[in-house]
Amino acid sequence: MYEFITGKLVEKNPAFVVIENNGIGYLVNISLNTFIKIKDAGQAKLYIHFHVREDAQVFYGFADEAERELFRHLLTVSGVGASTARLILSSLTSEEVYEAITQGNVGVLQSVKGIGGKTAQRIVIDLRDKLTKAGIGLEKVDLSHNTIRDEALSGLLILGFNKAVAEKALNRIIKQGSVDSVEDLIKEALKVL
Numbered sequence: 001m002y003e004f005i006t007g008k009l010v011e012k013n014p015a016f017v018v019i020e021n022n023g024i025g026y027l028v029n030i031s032l033n034t035f036i037k038i039k040d041a042g043q044a045k046l047y048i049h050f051h052v053r054e055d056a057q058v059f060y061g062f063a064d065e066a067e068r069e070l071f072r073h074l075l076t077v078s079g080v081g082a083s084t085a086r087l088i089l090s091s092l093t094s095e096e097v098y099e100a101i102t103q104g105n106v107g108v109l110q111s112v113k114g115i116g117g118k119t120a121q122r123i124v125i126d127l128r129d130k131l132t133k134a135g136i137g138l139e140k141v142d143l144s145h146n147t148i149r150d151e152a153l154s155g156l157l158i159l160g161f162n163k164a165v166a167e168k169a170l171n172r173i174i175k176q177g178s179v180d181s182v183e184d185l186i187k188e189a190l191k192v193l
Helices: 032-038 065-075 082-091 094-102 106-110 117-134 147-158 163-176 182-192
Strands: 004-012 016-021 024-030 043-052 057-062
Touching (some): 016 043, 024 043, 032 082, 057 065, 065 117, 094 117, 147 182
Parallel strands (some): 024 057
Antiparallel strands (some): 043 057
């Protein structure tokens, strides 16, 4: 019904924005990843999912279509509502969710607060084939054989950081493409850990 809303960002916070379009202010719930992409913008184009429940009609907005498609796929899983889907997309990037589901990595999904083992398994079972066939246009960055990343991870583990948390931080920094040495990567990771 609604494809997107473009307008002036009147109010912004990590949970929702108010976007003004032709004198009407739309309250749009967003994920943390969308907030990070639009937090410095005065204007935005948000791809909309209009969610209707018995007691409410709610807009969910996304900075890109791939995130919205993942959100819609998550809603098809039994036991995953709009709030849970938004929480997943706030805790993990679209790429991380896509890879976790297509590779059957239940542990990544369980790292999201409120997602138990059964729900994570159900997400993987229900969506693995759908996402593989859909071929959602996510940029894939090969992080598995990155020597700088491996050395930085070793350094963070020696400093006493949790491996899963350190890997997640390093992957995000590498995807941003702002570092090219082990020292810089560790420095950036220490800022977010």
